[in-house]
Amino acid sequence: MKVCKFGGSSLADAFQIKKVCDIVFADEDRKVVVVSAPGKRNREDIKVTDLLIAVAKARIAGESFEKEIMAVIERFKDIAESLNVNSILPEIENTLRTVAGADYTDSVKYLDSVKAMGEDCCARLVACYLNSIGHKAKYCNPKECGLYLKHNELGKAVILGESYDNLNNLGKGDELCIFPGFYGYSKEGEIITFSRGGSDITGSILAAAVGASVYENWTDVDNVYAVNPEIIKNPFPITEITYDEMRELAYAGFSVLHEEALYPVFVRGIPVHIKNTNNPSSKGTKIVSKRTHYDSLVTGVAGEKGFATITINKYLMNKEVGFLMNLIRILAEEGISVEHMPSGIDSVTIIVRKKNFPVEKEEVVVNRIKNELNVQNITIARDLAIVMIVGQAMANSVGIMARAASALGNAGINLRIVNQGASEISMMFGVDEAYVSYAVRVLYKELFKI
Numbered sequence: 001m002k003v004c005k006f007g008g009s010s011l012a013d014a015f016q017i018k019k020v021c022d023i024v025f026a027d028e029d030r031k032v033v034v035v036s037a038p039g040k041r042n043r044e045d046i047k048v049t050d051l052l053i054a055v056a057k058a059r060i061a062g063e064s065f066e067k068e069i070m071a072v073i074e075r076f077k078d079i080a081e082s083l084n085v086n087s088i089l090p091e092i093e094n095t096l097r098t099v100a101g102a103d104y105t106d107s108v109k110y111l112d113s114v115k116a117m118g119e120d121c122c123a124r125l126v127a128c129y130l131n132s133i134g135h136k137a138k139y140c141n142p143k144e145c146g147l148y149l150k151h152n153e154l155g156k157a158v159i160l161g162e163s164y165d166n167l168n169n170l171g172k173g174d175e176l177c178i179f180p181g182f183y184g185y186s187k188e189g190e191i192i193t194f195s196r197g198g199s200d201i202t203g204s205i206l207a208a209a210v211g212a213s214v215y216e217n218w219t220d221v222d223n224v225y226a227v228n229p230e231i232i233k234n235p236f237p238i239t240e241i242t243y244d245e246m247r248e249l250a251y252a253g254f255s256v257l258h259e260e261a262l263y264p265v266f267v268r269g270i271p272v273h274i275k276n277t278n279n280p281s282s283k284g285t286k287i288v289s290k291r292t293h294y295d296s297l298v299t300g301v302a303g304e305k306g307f308a309t310i311t312i313n314k315y316l317m318n319k320e321v322g323f324l325m326n327l328i329r330i331l332a333e334e335g336i337s338v339e340h341m342p343s344g345i346d347s348v349t350i351i352v353r354k355k356n357f358p359v360e361k362e363e364v365v366v367n368r369i370k371n372e373l374n375v376q377n378i379t380i381a382r383d384l385a386i387v388m389i390v391g392q393a394m395a396n397s398v399g400i401m402a403r404a405a406s407a408l409g410n411a412g413i414n415l416r417i418v419n420q421g422a423s424e425i426s427m428m429f430g431v432d433e434a435y436v437s438y439a440v441r442v443l444y445k446e447l448f449k450i
């Protein structure tokens with residue numbers, strides 16, 4: 001059985017929804033279909049989820065939300081009319097108005113419940129359309145199917161283990177299961193959404209729960225590419241990549257799947273196949289635990305801005321038992337997550353994401369480190385970008401670091417940090433933010449020899 005998830009651009013209008021249905025029926029193993037909310041029809045358009053957020057915000061602000069809710073209803077009306085399924089419209093309008101008009105005393109919970117309705121109504125509509133053209137399909141409500149979530153300490157929605165058993169039977173009947181992505185329920189029956197883009201996570205959870213042979217993630221690009229196509233035109237497509245490689249590239253800015261989406265399928269070794277709804281015959285990109293072939297030593301190059309460094313110097317640091325532990329403890333107590341920690345004999349640099357280390361925190365962190373750890377010098381820089389070279393085939397191969405470093409050096413790019421992951425499948429360079437795209441271009445050209 002295959003579980004397939006379609007993203008917002010694949011469901012943006014009636015024409016796209018017809019493509020989705022053709023894809024689903026082209027393979028009888030596609031039994032579970034996860035849908036996002038309708039996305040943008042063109043660059044200027046607004047995603048249904050954003051329209052819903054506007055509804056919730058108006059309500060929370062105590063204003064009328066009629067104009068905002070009508071914008072959502074119009075989007076669904078437009079699709080339903082073109083698909084000849086006007087009969088579903090009262091159900092969609094009723095669902096939207098009931099949820100938007102509910103109690104909003106707890107604004108966070110209220111916002112979650114309204115946000116989820118894009119996916120919910122989309123699933124109802126797609127199921128209705130499929131039935132109207134003679135296929136057996138059923139809208140599957142996450143609560144009735146037992147998709148239970150809770151919030152963890154960081155406020156993130158995470159799945160409750162029992163959900164996997166609850167969802168195990170999905171798609172086993174003769175009806176196609178149309179499942180809304182992006183949300184589930186708490187045990188108390190409240191709607192909880194994942195973070196934005198979270199339908200990818202729903203698809204992965206369902207694929208894991210039913211033990212799918214593959215999790216197909218249908219989007220609007222032919223492939224994952226070896227480098228961001230905005231930096232290099234027509235880059236090499238990646239046809240196969242491991243979960244580990246994908247994770248490393250995502251860390252440095254590849255935004256193909258939601259960050260948390262790989263985990264459920266990774267644990268069960270279920271391959272992910274990224275495919276293009278607008279070009280189904282293209283090969284796509286397979287994310288697997290073990291690769292069958294390597295087209296090149298390096299799989300991809302990525303770069304991301306948004307890092308800061310905290311550099312600490314203390315004479316005889318290396319002799320002081322527990323110094324690093326105490327340093328990390330201070331950062332943990334201040335709620336700051338550490339990304340990397342390159343060190344020298346008497347110095348250490350902590351690399352953090354700027355978003356996790358707001359400027360307001362600087363003073364307290366500097367004072368605590370100075371006073372509690374008695375250090376000579378501490379400096380903060382907020383202008384670091386990270387560039388990564390990733391490739392499973394790099395492990396045990398000689399000379400890549402030399403080629404990369406000299407290409408960057410010849411291009412006049414100063415390397416502030418150099419780090420090779422212990423797994424040897426990635427190398428990381430810290431450069432000034434201003435040079436990140438240039439550095440990615442230089443590395444791609446050197447390593448892919450174009």
Ligand code: ASP
Pocket residue numbers: 007008036037047049050118181182195196197198199200
């Ligand atoms: N509709 C939600 C969003 O726009 C979730 C998703 O599409 O995956 O973020």
